[in-house]
Amino acid sequence: MLTTLRVSPEERQAIARLLTDVQRTYAAADQPAFLGDAGLIAHDLPHRLRTALHTFRTPQSAARPPRRSGAAALLIAGNEIDEHGIGPTPAHWRGKSRTEALRRTEFLLVLYSSLLGDVYGWATQQDGDLVHDILPIAGQEDAQLGSGSSTPLMWHTEEAFHPHRADYVGLLCLRNPDRVGTTVGTVDLTALAAEDVERAFEPRFYIRPDTSHLPEYNSSSDLERTRSFDRIRRMDADPDPIPILFGDRSDPFLRIDPAYMYTAPGDDKAEGTLHRVMACIEKSLVDVRLEPGMCCFIDNYRAVHGRARFRARYDGTDRWLKRVSITRDLRRSAGERMGPGSRLMA
Numbered sequence: 001m002l003t004t005l006r007v008s009p010e011e012r013q014a015i016a017r018l019l020t021d022v023q024r025t026y027a028a029a030d031q032p033a034f035l036g037d038a039g040l041i042a043h044d045l046p047h048r049l050r051t052a053l054h055t056f057r058t059p060q061s062a063a064r065p066p067r068r069s070g071a072a073a074l075l076i077a078g079n080e081i082d083e084h085g086i087g088p089t090p091a092h093w094r095g096k097s098r099t100e101a102l103r104r105t106e107f108l109l110v111l112y113s114s115l116l117g118d119v120y121g122w123a124t125q126q127d128g129d130l131v132h133d134i135l136p137i138a139g140q141e142d143a144q145l146g147s148g149s150s151t152p153l154m155w156h157t158e159e160a161f162h163p164h165r166a167d168y169v170g171l172l173c174l175r176n177p178d179r180v181g182t183t184v185g186t187v188d189l190t191a192l193a194a195e196d197v198e199r200a201f202e203p204r205f206y207i208r209p210d211t212s213h214l215p216e217y218n219s220s221s222d223l224e225r226t227r228s229f230d231r232i233r234r235m236d237a238d239p240d241p242i243p244i245l246f247g248d249r250s251d252p253f254l255r256i257d258p259a260y261m262y263t264a265p266g267d268d269k270a271e272g273t274l275h276r277v278m279a280c281i282e283k284s285l286v287d288v289r290l291e292p293g294m295c296c297f298i299d300n301y302r303a304v305h306g307r308a309r310f311r312a313r314y315d316g317t318d319r320w321l322k323r324v325s326i327t328r329d330l331r332r333s334a335g336e337r338m339g340p341g342s343r344l345m346a
């Protein structure tokens with residue numbers, strides 16, 4: 001389910017040189033100029049890493065014996081993180097700090113990501129930032145959010161409620177002192193009855209937006225974003241019925257987020273199927289204990305992910321990840337972003 005590779009010392013040096021060049025030319029990883037060029041610059045990453053990312057995206061590639069479906073997640077360990085240069089873990093993602101060392105981590109994550117697709121974001125999440133900070137926030141301990149801590153973050157498809165959810169989620173670990181696990185799981189069809197598979201393919205399930213998209217969890221619902229928050233509110237009040245499995249019947253894709261799901265009143269059969277699919281996923285869960293410098297790409301069509309509970313410290317030493325959403329094709333969301341050149345879902 002997991003493919004892991006470790007960056008070698010020579011590769012680390014080559015990447016460091018590339019990042020230094022990038023830093024001379026571009027202001028930040030979320031600037032249009034860099035995002036536009038990232039896919040090209042990524043051609044200069046070491047070949048072995050490009051091969052791993054390519055094979056993850058295209059499991060049918062000739063670089064490996066053909067496989068029906070690819071790995072659920074790809075782990076690239078051993079990336080250089082300047083532990084002191086990144087500074088203490090901030091108390092909030094708002095007003096993010098932009099030290100050289102931090103800019104480097106974001107450039108690296110976006111470069112890797114660009115070999116899988118286009119990095120994009122959400123007008124309604126983390127104030128429209130493209131590179132998210134995942135860190136515990138005081139007062140949000142029990143929230144079903146990346147900023148929670150004392151409650152396990154229930155496993156989920158990222159933005160399961162949305163037709164333009166990510167194809168891949170990219171995480172880069174800056175700090176994880178308690179080795180808190182990121183959970184990753186998939187669905188094993190052979191463990192499901194044929195009628196459950198059949199029903200899971202039917203539009204009998206409802207997924208509401210997770211609370212990170214609410215104005216309460218953003219700094220300001222400025223005028224520009226009012227319509228976006230309105231859209232989220234409508235999707236929250238009246239979500240479309242959707243299937244939780246889709247695509248090829250023998251090798252389906254997954255779309256599920258139990259913490260925000262329900263079935264129609266009286267549809268006990270769908271409810272039963274949902275619970276059996278959930279049980280099946282539960283059994284598959286593995287713990288990925290991210291270490292500083294580990295980059296984890298999750299196939300958001302094949303795998304769910306979550307996070308174990310932990311005790312936040314709020315003293316600058318807390319767990320801290322960088323996160324991006326990646327789409328294989330930005331064109332599919334044309335007309336639904338903040339503008340034709342925008343990478344923010346409106």
Ligand SMILES: NC(=[NH2+])NCCC[C@H](N)C(=O)O
Nearest residue numbers: 144145146147156210212259
């Ligand atoms: N079950 C869920 N979907 N929980 C919310 C996931 C975390 C959310 N995407 C965030 O940025 O904080």
Ligand SMILES: O=C(O)CCC(=O)C(=O)O
Nearest residue numbers: 134145146182305306307
């Ligand atoms: O903290 C993690 O390891 C995963 C967080 C997550 O799933 C999220 O923020 O959506």
Ligand SMILES: [Fe+2]
Nearest residue numbers: 156157158305
């Ligand atoms: Fe997530």
